Amino acid sequence: MRYGRELLKGSTDHLLLSLIGQEPMYGYQLIKEIGKRSGGYFEFKEGTLYTALHRLERVGLIEGKWERIPNGQQRRYYYLTKMGRRVLNEKRDEWRGFSAAVNLVTEQANTVWDRG
């Protein structure tokens, strides 16, 4: 099933902050993780990802640091900042409230539809 582009656009920051909040990751790893954890549902374009990461870094929600990976090469890992953690918690609460409300409305409507 395809999702609306606008729907993903509105959730990009939340998804990225959630993943980075669990463990520091670099760009390529983030794309792979999002695809894997969503069962292939979300497909992030690289251009979208890096624009979003740099935007989040500019506003101080994440911080990028160059680090060496086991094969000796360097990758830019992103860490959640204190402000990022606070915004993530706010977004999480917002999303929970929103999805619960949407479910309440749509499930009632679905029940009526099924009865009819």
Added chain:
Amino acid sequence: MLPKLKQYLASVKSNSRLDPKAEAEVVRELQTHFEDEIGELCQAGFSTSEAADAATKRFGAPEALGRQIYEVYSQGTWNQALLAAAPHLLLALTFGFHLWRNDFWLLIAALTVIAVTVYAWRQGRPSWFYSWLGYSLIPLFVVVLLFLLAVGQSLSRFMPGSGMQWVAIAVYALVAFCLLGYAMICATRRDWLLASFMLLPFPAIIAWLFTLEQGVGIFQYGKGGFESGDHGVSFTFLALGGAAGTFIRLRQRLLKIGVLALATLLILAMVWRFGERNLNPVISLFVSFCFISFLLSPWLLQNRVLHRGQTEAWDEACLEQAARRT
């Protein structure tokens, strides 16, 4: 690096117009992403060339990516906006309180401008640096002029004749022209719009000099007794400060261009209003056109300073620099 990737990254870079520090970070990061992606595709059976094609395709058009990155970085913070407005406000203060007659104040102001410019240069030339660079060229020209005139006068003791002063002025004009040209080329190589931003105070200064010269005369004005004129100059530079701050805070290029053009028109209107000059509307329009063209002239310069060969050599150097820095 594969030519396809090099070309892609060069295109992203030329469209993102970042300061060298941020550019090195972005280019290096995209490069490492390509390395990972191509490595994985090669393991899946793709040839290196096919893998590079597929990887760049996934990234999308480099011009679009460059523009998106530009928009992320183009909007400065409020602090940066204040820093960009600061040299204009310093000049507004200097005239608002008639401090330009105080030699000590002028020396402090000139040293501050030069010190901040050098500091910002060493910090990787952020956007607000160009505002200070424009002003740092002005006292520099005055110092060069005074120095050359002094040299001309001392030489004329041994070589009589007023010709030495003319030689000094000619050399000064050449040096000043070369310095301004060099600064404009350096700024245009990064972004022609920043070169225009650097030129922002020049139309105001030129307009005021002409207006005062045609009114009371520059040297007469310098002797004093015309303090009321100082307020006009002060308001003009206050307006320029506002324009510089707005320029830094805006995200889109078209809006930034609009701010520069509007600021120039506003400045000219203020100079004519405060300078009590009643110009013919056709002449006013012509002068406005000339000043806006002057301000946006780096746009024409960009094609000359960044012709193909230079761009490629520059890209190569930048990628190497990015790898070293990171």
